[in-house]
Amino acid sequence: MSRDERFSRQIRFAPLGRAGQERLAASTVLLVGAGALGTHLADTLVRAGIGRLLLFDRDVVEESNLQRQVLFTEAHARAGAAKAVAAAESLHAIDSRCRVEAFAEEFVPASFGQLPCRPDLILDGTDNFPTRYVLNDLAVRERIPWVYGGAVGAEGMAMAILPGHTPCLRCLIPKAPPTGEQATCETAGILAPVVQMVTAFQSAQALKILSGRHEDVARGVFVVDVWKDSYGLYLGAATRDPACASCGSAEFPALREQPPEAVKLCGRNAVQVLPDPGARIDLELLARHLRTAAAEVELSPYLLRFVAENCRFTVFRGGRALLFGVDTPERARVLYDRYVGAR
Amino acid sequence: MVRITFTENLVRHVACPEIEVEAGTVGEALEQAFRHVPALRGYVLDDQGEVRKHVIVLIDGQGLADRARLGQPLGGARRIHVLQALSGG
Numbered sequence: 001m002s003r004d005e006r007f008s009r010q011i012r013f014a015p016l017g018r019a020g021q022e023r024l025a026a027s028t029v030l031l032v033g034a035g036a037l038g039t040h041l042a043d044t045l046v047r048a049g050i051g052r053l054l055l056f057d058r059d060v061v062e063e064s065n066l067q068r069q070v071l072f073t074e075a076h077a078r079a080g081a082a083k084a085v086a087a088a089e090s091l092h093a094i095d096s097r098c099r100v101e102a103f104a105e106e107f108v109p110a111s112f113g114q115l116p117c118r119p120d121l122i123l124d125g126t127d128n129f130p131t132r133y134v135l136n137d138l139a140v141r142e143r144i145p146w147v148y149g150g151a152v153g154a155e156g157m158a159m160a161i162l163p164g165h166t167p168c169l170r171c172l173i174p175k176a177p178p179t180g181e182q183a184t185c186e187t188a189g190i191l192a193p194v195v196q197m198v199t200a201f202q203s204a205q206a207l208k209i210l211s212g213r214h215e216d217v218a219r220g221v222f223v224v225d226v227w228k229d230s231y232g233l234y235l236g237a238a239t240r241d242p243a244c245a246s247c248g249s250a251e252f253p254a255l256r257e258q259p260p261e262a263v264k265l266c267g268r269n270a271v272q273v274l275p276d277p278g279a280r281i282d283l284e285l286l287a288r289h290l291r292t293a294a295a296e297v298e299l300s301p302y303l304l305r306f307v308a309e310n311c312r313f314t315v316f317r318g319g320r321a322l323l324f325g326v327d328t329p330e331r332a333r334v335l336y337d338r339y340v341g342a343r
Numbered sequence: 344m345v346r347i348t349f350t351e352n353l354v355r356h357v358a359c360p361e362i363e364v365e366a367g368t369v370g371e372a373l374e375q376a377f378r379h380v381p382a383l384r385g386y387v388l389d390d391q392g393e394v395r396k397h398v399i400v401l402i403d404g405q406g407l408a409d410r411a412r413l414g415q416p417l418g419g420a421r422r423i424h425v426l427q428a429l430s431g432g
């Protein structure tokens with residue numbers, strides 16, 4: 001099938017047109033997070049015909065994701081597949097001409113310098129504020145448009161940021177809510193329709209930005225509650241703060257902080273442990289060692305899974321690990337050193 | 344009269360039903376809400392009496408000019424939304 005035929009209904013939409021479609025095809029999107037928001041965004045943009053997608057996610061697929069995270073299947077959940085890799089697999093089946101590159105990694109400030117090319121747009125599919133501030137500070141510093149999105153329960157919020165022209169995320173939300181007050185999808189639940197509303201807004205802004213129609217991008221904050229049925233775009237909700245640490249004084253605090261080496265994942269009984277910088281790990285060798293010390297040892301091209309001391313480990317190439325069934329970062333670090341020990 | 348609504352994210356921590364109050368400024372309107380539900384104050388304002396940095400207050404859809412200046416007159420505003428930054432995704 002010709003590409004023209006494939007995208008004919010989108011090309012026929014006059015404000016986008018053939019020129020817009022060509023720009024989409026030449027564009028690269030950096031998408032951080034392949035959860036509920038991220039998989040919807042990836043699905044929409046790859047179907048819309050973007051040229052290249054750089055997709056980051058640090059997590060693995062679980063059964064409880066399937067209710068709202070498109071692109072994943074029961075087989076992915078059973079295998080505990082890395083989300084970025086599983087999503088890339090499905091996206092390839094949807095459009096094999098789109099170049100999708102999966103990074104089963106935490107996105108940190110240093111990740112930006114290691115990207116294969118400069119993205120034209122950054123999209124937020126994350127589930128935490130520290131990563132969002134990294135994206136915001138990078139986007140503002142590099143002058144790359146980006147679109148924030150968040151959703152919990154039946155509520156959602158989103159905003160497009162055009163550096164130099166609109167307020168940034170720090171202007172709207174200078175500081176993340178304290179952990180105890182932050183509702184997460186695990187504590188407050190989440191409905192698929194709110195994800196769809198938020199990502200519909202984000203993808204619409206993405207199509208305008210990528211097709212070169214910056215003047216049509218929504219200025220303001222989109223706020224939705226699909227249970228109370230309130231939907232609004234608040235044009236005056238955010239104003240540029242001259243003292244903003246990002247778009248005002250250009251301090252970019254999120255780009256200076258080191259990520260903590262062990263961090264509890266968003267309301268879940270799981271902790272992520274990062275290896276020491278420069279540590280090397282050989283998953284095949286580790287798998288052989290663990291055959292006697294651990295149970296259910298499974299090795300795949302991207303990760304190693306096993307169970308030890310009632311804790312399920314998922315270790316990625318590079319040494320990053322997710323430990324399920326542990327309560328504290330301290331305990332996770334002890335178990336990591338005991339069984340993985342990438343130092 | 345101005346109607347104040349709170350995000351479900353706050354309702355999860357402290358009951359804060361929508362209320363209608365008579366007030367001249369944003370600060371006065373919020374004070375009346377706190378009088379009904381005293382526990383609400385700590386979720387909306389910090390110990391300096393400024394709007395907390397992850398809380399968004401909209402007056403008829405417009406953001407506050409300054410988180411510290413709650414003396415901003417309401418004029419004929421009909422609605423105050425108290426929102427919180429959303430993290431999940």
Ligand SMILES: [Zn+2]
Nearest residue numbers: 168171244247
């Ligand atoms: Zn800013």
